[in-house]
Amino acid sequence: MPDLVRAADARAVMAVPGLHWHDNGQATLSGPLLGYMTRLDEAILRGATGLDAVALRPSPCLPPGVPERCGYLDSFPHHATMATPMASGAARNSEGRALLTPAACYHVYPLLEGARLVVPAVYTIRATCFRHEECFLPLERQWAFTMREIVCVGSNEDVARFLETTRATVSGWCQMLGIRVAARQATDPFFDPKSSPGWLMQRLLPLKTELVSGDLAISSFNAHQSYFGDIFDIQQGGCSAWTGCVAFGLERWLLALIRQHGREPGRWPAPEALI
């Protein structure tokens, strides 16, 4: 989208009823817009429950040690946001700080540390995620936003089947909601080749597919191979488990619906139709 069109679009989005945009790249939601987001998330949750997913409500920060073990701070320092207590000099050193969740699925793998799985494990998790940026756009590129994920941990075949199934299901959901999407192979938009080791690129990059509405990625399907299984010693059938996840950027789904159907959620297709 050209810059001028984007700026006009952002101004129009800011005027959507129920969106209260703050100068720091965060938003408060209310009214029918919030009501629709809640119902959409509940529909996705029911879809996840149909996959026998266990629901998690994560702590707002990643548990101690997890960012380091996953290499997050080396790979994505420009996006990282720390929760920093003001007291006791904690602001000036790393003591007492914690990384605010950058992606929901990071909470799943440490819970399974050391597990020897017999059947694949599926989780669903909704998290407020923080990713810092140079500039922000309402509902599209926020410092803090809402991510629902469904995560599969199992054999490579389990994960491949999970990603294939969910990709078909979610494409169908977009059709039912009247959101025109295309699938595109993606590099992780949050990946900075300058600061990230090559092995991470090789292991994480080639395996990401996004559903895009216009140029807006609203869901992504991610195969991590054995990256997290290796780090957290999770095995199935004597091998490191593979992991994969499907992520929904809920505010972006709202934006795609606004662009497609206008700013009245009462006129959008009901999300209850999804399941």
Added chain:
Amino acid sequence: MPDLVRAADARAVMAVPGLHWHDNGQATLSGPLLGYMTRLDEAILRGATGLDAVALRPSPCLPPGVPERCGYLDSFPHHATMATPMASGAARNSEGRALLTPAACYHVYPLLEGARLVVPAVYTIRATCFRHEECFLPLERQWAFTMREIVCVGSNEDVARFLETTRATVSGWCQMLGIRVAARQATDPFFDPKSSPGWLMQRLLPLKTELVSGDLAISSFNAHQSYFGDIFDIQQGGCSAWTGCVAFGLERWLLALIRQHGREPGRWPAPEALI
């Protein structure tokens, strides 16, 4: 509770199924424990809807300027937690930082800035709140916890009636859930007289009532008089509006239920009975 008993209690709580306690004072919830918290919150939300409350989903940080205008950083610096981007030197100065929500109701008043109300306005809001402490206890004193609030903005009579009504209603809920509670006049436990100006003490302190189960405060009823109405120029009938709120510490409700009924949420009274 004596220290040794408290430590034994904390160890027992850490072993409750569905509670994943992290060393940084935060918790991840899953399974029946999470399921019960969700249902309890939905019951409170229905109660709020019965009061014609407008639901808000707040940004995770307070909007820029709000902590300063409310005097939060002067009064409670020892509890404050900032969201600090790692990039661009923001960790070393205040630029780009934002205060992670310390109490849900702070999001309501700036939305009403300059309003001239004809009838009282009621909001309900659920927020992940951050309060830093010297030490933490699972479900009881967490760095991050979940607060549901119902907030009334109107005349002094409106707010007094709101607090009286909700206090009776919530006491009845405790009875229905088999939680023995007592009402106690409270000073704000998050208030440090050493660092806070006297006027704040005078205006905020005498007007707080808590429902306590044993020594655990699970809900509080707070009258702020015209404190926020003055700051944000909110008026009703030509006078500064008064505000009041009832707050539910959802993890503490779970802890009270665990202590009263044991660690199996399936054996607790159903929260659907509340409304």
